[in-house]
Amino acid sequence: MSDLSTDRVESIVNSFVDPHLELSFKDAGVVNSVAVDGEAVSVSLTLPYPADKYRIALKEELQALIAKDVDNDQTQLSLAVESKIIAHSVQQGVKRLEKVKNIIAVASGKGGVGKSTTSVNLALALAAEGATVGLLDADIYGPSQPRMMGLSGQPESVDGKTIEPMKNYGVQTMSIGFLIEEDTPMVWRGPMVTQALEQLLNDTNWADLDFLVIDLPPGTGDTQLTLAQKVPVSGAVIVTTPQDIALLDAKKGLKMFEKVSIPILGIVENMSTHICSSCGHEEHIFGDGGGVRMAEEAGVTLLGALPLEMSIRLQADNGRPTVVAEPDSRTSEIYRSIGRKVAARLSKQAKDYSDKFPKIVIQNT
Secondary structure, three states, X not given: OOOOOHHHHHHHHHHOEEOOOOEEHHHHOOEEEEEEEOOEEEEEEEEOOOOHHHHHHHHHHHHHHHHHHHOOOOOEEEEEEEEOOOOEOOOOOOOOOOOEEEEEEEEOOOOOOOHHHHHHHXXXXXXXXXXXXXXXXXXXXXXXXXXXXXXXXXXXXXXXXXXXXXXXXXXXXXXXXXXOOOOOOXXXXXXXXXXXXXXXXXXXXXXXXXXXEEEOOOOOOHHHHHHHHHOOOOEEEEEEOOOHHHHHXXXXXXXXXXXXXXXXEEEEEOOOOEEOOOOOOEEOOOOOOHHHXXXXXXXXXXXXXXXXXXHHHHHHHOOOOHHHHOOOXXXXXXXXXXXXXXXXHHHOOOEOOHHHOOOOOOOOO
16 A cells, blocks of 8 residues: 655646646646545645536546555545636726626527527526626517526616516527517617617626626628627627538638637537437438538537437427536537636636726815
């Protein structure tokens, strides 16, 4: 039996490579303390991303790593994990919202790739991992988040100046869909649409959010330009399918964010593969490996690949998206993994220190 010294166990823990940060714990600086008492090991970590659902798996991985390295199957690990989400920098000249630490834009170059379904499940996944999350439906012409979030009715205004976000499944939500009838078309020109987006963002009384997920309409038009110029975005997620045409448009969206200096947190490949519910045959209906190639060519991370499943569509249509409808399913775990990776990638961006600067007030005396 090998020696279970504190120094040795601390070295083992520090060598662990976090699959979301893609850094060793030592390089990430997440280890608070390591203590050894006989065969009992206590480790305290502070992760820069929400990880409530990952704690059990992380404990098992660390315990197996320690036991293997010291050749001691009797080692018992006590693991304490905290998450600390901080604000990150946004576009130069754009002021961060006071009650929102980080805004994540979810975009696609074209419609029909499952961007809104990905957005809602991403928001729910981040909330399931312990973060305080908001969801803004920026698709003024075709708002879909009220139905997907199982919400109806109109938001209240307590002070007559701001509106309260609608809440369900632990996520604060705002959409133009709450303010109009579901079958009422928005016959607005571009300036009115962009003004509506700004009001929905700035006049909503968000309650101290770690993340605000913005579900953008498809394309690279007025709404996306407003987002780039006036909305403090910390990072963007691009949603595509493996189909060549979808990839072409997704690349345009990616290039747009690069031009306005908004970091790309990664790519989500939706409808990656279909498994027949009757016979189990797997088929790549929209092509194979497109998201991987796009990520490699652009030098960004492939956050995850989601299957083409009827249940995902049915659950979103019925107001209970997959992450809440089937929390223990393989698909929900993929969404949660994507959420952790998004937050982890964001944690590696530059920090925002604006609230640390002193406020200078000039008074007449």
